[in-house]
Amino acid sequence: MRYFFETYGCQMNKAESAALELILAERGWESTIQPETADMVIINTCSVRLTAENRAWGRIAHYAALKRQHSFILVVTGCMAERLKKKMLEKQPQIDYVLGNFQKQAFALVVDAAADGRIIPDIEESPQFTFAASHYEKGAFKAFVPIMHGCNNFCSYCIVPYVRGREISRNPLAILLEILQMAEQGVREVELLGQNVNSYNWLDGISIPADYPLDNPLAAKAQVQLVALLDCGAMDFPSLLAWLAEILGGSSIGRIRFVSSHPKDLSERTIDVLAKYPIFARHIHLCVQHGSNRILQAMNRKYTVEKYLELVNALRKKIPEITLSTDILIGFPGETEEDVQATLQLLETVRFAYAYMYYFNPREGTPAAEMDTQLSMVDKKQRLARIISVQRAISQTVMQERVGQTVQILAEGLSRKSSSELLGRTEQDMMVVCKGDSSLIGSFINVKLETLRGTTFKARLVED
Ligand code: SF4
Known part of the structure; x- marks a missing residue:
């Protein structure tokens, strides 16, 4: 079949x-x-x-x-x-x-x-994660691992809470087991996924399926530690990160990332955990969406620009080598030129390494689609073009400042342009190509960044 x-x-x-x-x-x-x-x-x-x-x-x-x-x-x-x-x-x-x-x-x-040549007439709904679910893609060195589903935030423009439902966290042992199995299959970097990972919160105690691999020393150690941790109450996101870092520090998983992070839920404790454990990539995608408090309120984002900047400062103070990226949504109903200026100012202040930038597109069934202060398509496109132009220049400068540095990349495959070049990403989530042998694919290697072309560095291998 x-x-x-x-x-x-x-x-x-x-x-x-x-x-x-x-x-x-x-x-x-x-x-x-x-x-x-x-x-x-x-x-x-x-x-x-x-x-x-x-x-x-x-x-x-x-x-x-x-x-x-x-x-x-x-x-x-x-x-x-x-x-x-x-x-x-x-x-x-x-x-x-x-x-x-x-x-x-x-x-x-x-x-x-x-x-069997049959069709099932009715399929039941079931919102739960399956304990043994695996999201491994054959041959991959990087893999996504969902840790929670759904969103409780109801940003006024977003359809996600209506189609993904409320937040459900995944059993921490199931998350760990999936990562351990991926490590055995050759995965070296995992990205923890959720619509709002910062609000991960496991409240359901410990349940271990009969086939949990207690003969795997890391899995057994994890189970003992988890019992002790859950004795102290629930497992929230920073606790999950710290527990994974402690266990996986001894495995072949070399790097952990996570996405998406809502600024309202990014805690001081999470920043401390990221700073403490080098297994976490020195990059965070922290969606700000807009630089005007008035628009953030209309979006129902539940934080202010000032609060966002406090987080940026705390991240940079505790993890000086971290880079930030973000999402910007421009052209929201009722947005004025002053609001656009505030967003441009925010970009200049934070200096994101990169940003995903969109204009507002009304989604049927969301409050923002019903607002009667919609902007014209011409205005939305013009404002987006200005935002993109400013952020592109910032990205170029931020990346250019890295030329000359020696960094570690995970060699993920061959470059599309040349089979003698390896393609990888730095822990700051920047793309790199460098001359190298295909036997290095799947390894962490040190490279020196020599030039920047567009958003990709050209680098050369550096001996350890
Ligand atoms: S934008 Fe993100 S946080 Fe807001 S409702 Fe959508 S998924 Fe949730």
Whole structure:
């Protein structure tokens, strides 16, 4: 049996697609790059922007047409499936399954039924993480590890709480076990994922499945430590980070990152843990979204620019080598030229290494979409262009200052331009290419940054 997979959207979707592909692989299914030869086509969709949904509608229509020539099971999953379940089936009856975010747990049943030539009429919802879930992608040296799902924040422009539900934290032992297994499979860097990782909070005590590998010394040590930790109450994000750092300091995992961080929930304790353990990358993506307190309030972000700058100062004081990146959302309803100036000023003050910058796009069903002070598309595009131009210049300067430094990178693969060049990232999340042998792929190597071209450094290997 063969399957064809398409994934759109965020890292969480990518991680979840990897988990679904593992379910297929465990059952002997093979991936194909030709959908016309597949027995199952799966589309993992995104709802964050209207453009992402329109694109998915196009793909669904394409596969619905293909089904008329060649029979296969068509599965649509992800946030758009969650949001538009009924409408999707009405509009495209060729879809066999619309699996919302709370029905993905049933994917194994869907695959088994497909192998038997059956269709399951009703799929139950289940918001829980599966203990043994793995999000490993074959051959990868970097992997995403979800630690929580959902969001309680309801930023006024965002669809995520409506399609991902409320925050649910994952069992810490399940997180650790997945990372240990990934380490055995060759992974060297993990990125902990959640819509709001800073509000991770495990409250459900310790539950160990019968097949937990107590014969693995690290897993056994972790379980003993966790029992002691949970005796003192819940496990929040800084406790989780400190516990993972203590255990994984003795493993082949060399670097841990995490995303997304909401400034309202980034605590002093978390900053202290990051400063204490060198296993954490010296980079944090801290979404500020805007530089005007009036707009931050209208966005329901629950922090001020002053509070954000305090966090930036605390991070830089305790971890001087850290770099910051952010998201900027410009053109929010009611935004004035003064608000744009405040955002430009914030960029100049913080000097982010890079930023993901967007103009406001109303999402049906969110409060901001109903605001009657919407800006014209021309204004939004012009303001975004100004923001991008200023941030690009800042990024160039911030990166240029690093030329001449010797840094460590994880060699992730070969550069697309040359098979004699390695591609990697610094712990500050900056891209590097350097001449090197493919045998180094998957290792941490020291390089000297020699020049900067665009947003990529050219470097040379440095002997230890
Ligand atoms: S914190 Fe705000 S922007 Fe982020 S997922 Fe939650 S509601 Fe959306």
